[in-house]
Amino acid sequence: MRIDLVTIFPEYFAALDISLLGKARRTGLLDVHVHDLRDWTHDRHRTVDDTPYGGGPGMVMKPEPWGEALDAIVPPHRSDPPRLIIPTPSGRPFTQALAASYAAEPWLVVACGRYEGIDYRVVEDARTRMPVDEVSLGDFVLAGGEVAALVMIEAIGRLLPGVLGNAASVTDDSFAPGAMETFLEGPVYTKPPVWRERPVPDILLSGHHGAIARWRRDEALRRTARYRPDLLGRLAPEDLDERDRTV
Numbered sequence: 001m002r003i004d005l006v007t008i009f010p011e012y013f014a015a016l017d018i019s020l021l022g023k024a025r026r027t028g029l030l031d032v033h034v035h036d037l038r039d040w041t042h043d044r045h046r047t048v049d050d051t052p053y054g055g056g057p058g059m060v061m062k063p064e065p066w067g068e069a070l071d072a073i074v075p076p077h078r079s080d081p082p083r084l085i086i087p088t089p090s091g092r093p094f095t096q097a098l099a100a101s102y103a104a105e106p107w108l109v110v111a112c113g114r115y116e117g118i119d120y121r122v123v124e125d126a127r128t129r130m131p132v133d134e135v136s137l138g139d140f141v142l143a144g145g146e147v148a149a150l151v152m153i154e155a156i157g158r159l160l161p162g163v164l165g166n167a168a169s170v171t172d173d174s175f176a177p178g179a180m181e182t183f184l185e186g187p188v189y190t191k192p193p194v195w196r197e198r199p200v201p202d203i204l205l206s207g208h209h210g211a212i213a214r215w216r217r218d219e220a221l222r223r224t225a226r227y228r229p230d231l232l233g234r235l236a237p238e239d240l241d242e243r244d245r246t247v
């Protein structure tokens, strides 16, 4: 998979040189290109923003640098254009399902806005030649799209075949498709068996895999009921057995 990032703060993406994603880049599983939007400005001050039409606080990112940047990265009339992802508080929710969908794409371009956002004509122009998704990470407001891009790239990158050492880790994720899609992950434990007088739950040391699986499901259900009762509404009655009503 190729990912192109456009930003006025390229240094934000140094984080993509380390850990899982750094290894994925070095092994060729992930091909990341970071572009400085200011490379497509032509004035002495390398201006990327201006005052908003209609008034209001802050500045808006000018369309010209974005148009030239996207034209350079995605030559017009490409028969296989990338999907353009634009992080924004006012977009569709970014979910595990959307991350999985993006992980199946061969080429993504992420436009990282700043200030009050990008002149909307950039979105409209891009839509004439590539799919464009405006995506929100949640109901909170960041100062720009870079951190949102990092979060999405990590969520997408870890789903790429070969990136995670243990493929099973992905299937057991919270929100992963399938049985666990509805539940939050329960608590996890490792050695030592007792730490600060706190023992690991006995069931996990029992070796009874069926009982362990049931315990983990019960704990996941308990955690989901406590922190995300809204997710329980997605459960079909047949997904719950009589034990669940007592969790």
Ligand SMILES: Nc1cc(-c2ccc3cc[nH]c3c2)n[nH]1
Residues within 6 Å of the ligand: 087, 088, 089, 090, 112, 113, 114, 115, 116, 117, 135, 136, 137, 138, 139, 140, 141, 142, 143, 144, 145, 146, 148
């Ligand atoms: N979910 C979420 C996205 C954002 C976001 C994304 C891009 C920009 C550009 C300027 N401010 C931004 C904020 N905040 N919260």
